[in-house]
Amino acid sequence: MAKKILIVEDDQDIVDLLKYNLEKEGFKCYSASNGAEAVGVAMNKEPDLIILDIMMPELDGIETCRVIKSKPKLHDTFVIFLTARAEEYSEIAGFEAGADDYITKPVKPRVLISRIKAILSRKKDQHSISKIQHGDLVIDRDTFKVSIQNKHFTLPKKEFELLFLLASKPDKVFRRESILSKVWGTDVSVVDRTIDVHIRKIREKVGDEKIKTIKGVGYKFVL
Amino acid sequence: MAKKILIVEDDQDIVDLLKYNLEKEGFKCYSASNGAEAVGVAMNKEPDLIILDIMMPELDGIETCRVIKSKPKLHDTFVIFLTARAEEYSEIAGFEAGADDYITKPVKPRVLISRIKAILSRKKDQHSISKIQHGDLVIDRDTFKVSIQNKHFTLPKKEFELLFLLASKPDKVFRRESILSKVWGTDVSVVDRTIDVHIRKIREKVGDEKIKTIKGVGYKFVL
DNA sequence: TGTCAAAGTTAACAGAATGTTAACAGGATT
DNA sequence: AATCCTGTTAACATTCTGTTAACTTTGACA
Known part of the structure; x- marks a missing residue:
């Protein structure tokens, strides 16, 4: 193409x-x-x-x-x-x-x-990795589809980007500021509670255990 | 701070x-x-x-x-x-x-x-090394994980910073003022006893022997 | 050995950080 | 126009860290 x-x-x-x-x-x-x-x-x-x-x-x-x-x-x-x-x-x-x-x-x-x-x-x-695959988790940028433990779904864009970011380096803690700048961009002005809400929505779908909170720091994805 | x-x-x-x-x-x-x-x-x-x-x-x-x-x-x-x-x-x-x-x-x-x-x-x-590894001790800033002698845990932020500081130079004695300024910052006013309490909590997790008190001076981490 | 400052210990508290839910605006879709 | 969906904010609930205070123990030194 x-x-x-x-x-x-x-x-x-x-x-x-x-x-x-x-x-x-x-x-x-x-x-x-x-x-x-x-x-x-x-x-x-x-x-x-x-x-x-x-x-x-x-x-x-x-x-x-x-x-x-x-x-x-x-x-x-x-x-x-x-x-x-x-x-x-x-x-x-x-x-x-x-x-x-x-x-x-x-x-x-x-x-x-x-x-x-x-x-x-x-x-x-470099980047252009359009697919992440770790264990039973598969995230596909092309289709915006996520599957984990026999569950499949397509996430809305922001949720997808956020999950994609976290899952790109399992276990790595992403600090809130870093998440904001990478998913939302540097110029936007969103309240940082917005992250929590998105995390919430993702957790509802992929399961609470998958995303861990490190208080005072940020979040990380665990397998 | x-x-x-x-x-x-x-x-x-x-x-x-x-x-x-x-x-x-x-x-x-x-x-x-x-x-x-x-x-x-x-x-x-x-x-x-x-x-x-x-x-x-x-x-x-x-x-x-x-x-x-x-x-x-x-x-x-x-x-x-x-x-x-x-x-x-x-x-x-x-x-x-x-x-x-x-x-x-x-x-x-x-x-x-x-x-x-x-x-x-x-x-x-910038100025942060993200991983310390000495003997059986591993402290990883990326994942906020600490493991020592087959024990693993994630510490709260302040405890983590404090342990990270001490363990960054095993055996070096950090004086209390120095610890205060590095972990808490220069412009905060916390009571001196706060350090002890945090040391206490860390000792509970990594074991009493690992952190040694130098009376009148400060603390040091030993392997 | 007695004294005193320094450090240990514990529990309790305040407030920060996060969780949770609902409501709303705007865009896309029908 | 009506409806659906996303992204965001607001409001309230909950959890947990960080800190303090009060009390105890330790150890250096006279």
Whole structure:
């Protein structure tokens, strides 16, 4: 299946150039001309990678990147910054904001493509684990299905993400702050009691014994 | 052990808003209305985190940040910048000056608080070895498990921290004051007897022989 | 050996942290 | 439009840690 790439850039000429070259390489392309639009498209299309111009009116690239990275759904999306050479320290701020790479203008399509391929191949090695299987527990990201002890169910998204996180490292204690930032993202403002409620709902389904509370710290999943 | 936060902002309304919300969350707040004052208060109170408005007369936020970061005593203090959206690339200069995060005005208290908590929790994660293993003793921060001589248990937080500290250097004598500041923090006021009680509880679990008292000095963990 | 500060011990308490339930808003679906 | 479902918050209940106080024991030193 073709990898999806979102190009965010206000200069239509550059968009066209990139689009042409990327599609020739078999990528599926989307584009947006400003930060706000970019976030919308990203949420909608869930691209594998986003090419983000730093210089943009309104919501600039860095801020956009931050917003994107704060969405749990897009947390693993790769981001490449496009930057004019003059903008000296942009890469510093960019990496801080969670960028995976940056490329200086003028863009040479060949360079861009080789960088993109390099980055996308990282993904294979790293995360994108879509299935967890420990003992009688099976959690499948693709189908959002969970089965444990002959019980099967599909969890709502947030519950699923939370369980997936905990079960990704059985026995490891995840502290509440860490859970919040990983499942809910850093920018959201949810009361931390929200975690308890979700834990409650998960416990109702997978059984109380499976999730253990470490008071003052957080929760852990046990087999 | 309330974390100390210094708010540097010339608009008194914002100071009040932030102060109100932060104190509600249990933070101890100080404030300063300009850069010079900020440095003074910072040196004096040694806050854990500083919220710094970028736009200030005289010594602006970025310059103030530099000065602060140049003081060894304050080098590890976290800094969050407050910036109006209009000041486009301020964050670049800000990060360069050593900021840890920045937030755009208007400030939403909840967002601010979740960022603050995220940042403060970073510190914890950093300088902590997560596993101690000496002979038949295993203490694992990740799982909060302690096992010794075929006995396993999960300790409450304070007991865990205390045992973890002592066991981090077997045979080393930790003086009471040192234990207090490391486990309880510097700005709390707990009665001295509290340590004994915790030692007692730990001894009940790991065995009396493991923790030895050095009268007039403190305690040490022996294998 | 007697004295006194330091540490041990126990129980009781307060408050923090979490559990639990219900209600509600907003989005998706029918 | 009516209904369902999710995510969130609020309100209240419950559990358990951390701390204190009061009392006892230990051990160093005169």
